[in-house]
Amino acid sequence: MAGPNAPWHQKKNHPVRRHFPFVLLFALLGLSALASAPAAALEFELGAGPVDEIDGDGTWIATASWLTGQRHPWELAVGMIGARTQAQGVDTGDVYFVSVSRRLTWKRWFVQGGIAFTDSDNEVLSNHWQFRTGLGYDFGRFSLSVAHLSNANTGGRNRGETFALLQVAF
Numbered sequence: 210m211a212g213p214n215a216p217w218h219q220k221k222n223h224p225v226r227r228h229f230p231f232v233l234l235f236a237l238l239g240l241s242a243l244a245s246a247p248a249a250a251l252e253f254e255l256g257a258g259p260v261d262e263i264d265g266d267g268t269w270i271a272t273a274s275w276l277t278g279q280r281h282p283w284e285l286a287v288g289m290i291g292a293r294t295q296a297q298g299v300d301t302g303d304v305y306f307v308s309v310s311r312r313l314t315w316k317r318w319f320v321q322g323g324i325a326f327t328d329s330d331n332e333v334l335s336n337h338w339q340f341r342t343g344l345g346y347d348f349g350r351f352s353l354s355v356a357h358l359s360n361a362n363t364g365g366r367n368r369g370e371t372f373a374l375l376q377v378a379f
Contacts, residue, residue, distance in 0.1 A: 252276045254352070256288075256376035263333065263368065266295040270372045276312070284310050284321065290358075290370055293333070304329045304370075306358070308341045317347045325358060334358065335365030345374075352376045 256272040272288035290304040310323025325339040340361050345354025354376070359369025 251278065252282075253379045254376040255379070256374045258373040258375050260290055261371040263293060264295075266293045268293055270370075270374065272374065272376070274376065281311060281313050284308075284312055284323070286310070290372075301331045301333050302329065304331070304334060306339070308339075308358075310341050310343075314347070319345050319347060319352075319354075321345070321354075321356070327358075330365075332366060333368045333370060334360070335367060336360040336363065338363075339369075343374075350378050352378070 252275070254272075254274040254276065256270075256274065258270055260268045260270050268291035270288060270290045272286050274284050274286040276282040276284050286306075286308045288306050288308075290301075290306070292303050293301045304327050306325045306327040308323055308325035310321045312319045312321045321341070321343045323341050325341045327334050327337055327339055330337060338360065339358050341356060341358050343354045343356030345352055345356075352375075354374050355371070356374060357369055357371045360367055
């Protein structure tokens with residue numbers, strides 16, 4: 210039997226191990242959406258920004274995203290939201306996620322919506338499956354957005370995470 214400090218792949222009930230087939234299918238669907246675009250049309254973005262405070266305890270988010278070259282691109286993103294340890298009753302640990310969303314654009318503005326899988330079930334993001342929504346502006350090489358990750362009250366506690374994200378395209 211694996212102890213509490215064992216790697217995730219040795220823990221029988223670890224969420225990543227338990228949900229691995231679904232995560233793999235989810236990632237393959239996202240990759241197939243990206244593969245449908247010509248290689249020259251793919252864009253890579255790195256992003257970072259502050260995450261809204263909970264009981265005075267804020268944190269940061271970092272993301273890596275791949276976007277298709279269509280007018281309304283698909284976005285496959287992986288990211289990490291830093292741990293919260295100072296807020297009373299809220300100890301989230303680092304949260305890792307993968308998401309697939311669609312950006313609908315108008316001039317340089319965009320709205321996005323999609324689904325995400327997180328490795329955590331905690332006080333802020335209960336449930337492993339989340340929705341990702343956002344509103345942003347594309348400045349060309351840079352984009353700035355405000356987004357929300359939450360289960361939309363589909364299961365358990367639902368504070369969600371709201372964050373600002375500055376992304377740089379390559």
